[in-house]
């Protein structure tokens with residue numbers, strides 16, 4: 001199957017959030033022009049590789065590229081490119097690919113970058129979905145996270161997007177924040193639901209070394225609710241959002257009917273996808289590749305017309321099986337097991353971690369929310385006992 005999905009990584013952020021260990025480029029002024037020159041150079045490399053892939057009879061065996069079904073500008077903070085910058089990125093994409101009718105075109109945005117002028121340009125360029133990094137509606141929490149927005153700007157951003165015609169809006173929220181912040185998770189969920197988003201992505205706070213959060217933890221300055229608190233908030237989110245009409249369709253993602261992220265769903269079904277930008281990952285159906293992560297190195301290589309791929313991995317049959325188990329179990333689609341009575345299944349069902357249905361060729365195993373809390377270990381077990 002040829003790739004119909006393109007991810008573009010935009011690494012810029014105004015400052016680093018306290019919990020973030022992503023490879024980003026902190027810039028007070030976003031170097032839009034130099035980024036665009038480099039991105040256009042990389043897109044040519046992506047096209048050459050894509051053309052070689054579709055001519056490969058084992059993978060696609062086609063003469064021409066397919067139209068893209070999804071384009072996703074992620075980061076970092078793509079909204080730091082402003083209206084004209086995002087439009088230029090999408091123009092560069094259209095220089096090489098057609099976009100399918102109804103293609104999903106997503107931009108990740110911070111609420112404080114959302115304004116009428118920028119959004120009108122995004123819409124004119126074809127953007128029809130925005131993923132807003134809300135994180136929490138608690139202002140003390142936002143300050144503690146070193147976010148650049150306040151809670152009022154979240155509602156304002158949603159209203160600007162709607163007025164411009166973008167109603168496919170996803171909100172990111174973070175749970176399992178330390179108690180001392182005084183954030184109420186049920187209150188955050190309620191305020192998110194009140195904004196009527198079509199999609200929500202929830203992430204549990206993790207303490208990474210080499211971040212301000214990691215240093216605070218080393219000094220004993222933060223106390224999280226532990227595993228129990230994490231599990232409780234995850235399950236509260238499942239119950240609250242399900243009651244509000246959201247489908248919990250992937251371990252971290254909830255959508256109103258028909259509003260699942262088509263781009264991210266492509267990753268979870270194991271189809272090929274293209275990617276450009278520092279640290280971006282791509283998959284051609286046989287080989288996974290990843291780019292150099294540092295913006296400066298990515299720029300340096302492209303300035304010399306050199307390759308930016310830092311590494312690649314050809315998936316073995318064992319890799320494919322592990323991936324199929326992990327990707328299937330993380331979604332509500334589940335994982336098809338050929339053995340009608342795999343040895344682990346009864347224990348999982350008794351523990352309330354999984355449900356099953358009989359499917360063509362085997363039994364389809366779906367994790368419950370309590371099963372999703374153990375996703376990594378259950379997926380490892382399932383792939384070791386197919």
Ligand code: SF4
Pocket residue numbers: 012013015016017020021022024075076077133
């Ligand atoms: S905006 Fe996102 S990518 Fe940028 S520093 Fe914050 S968490 Fe990291």
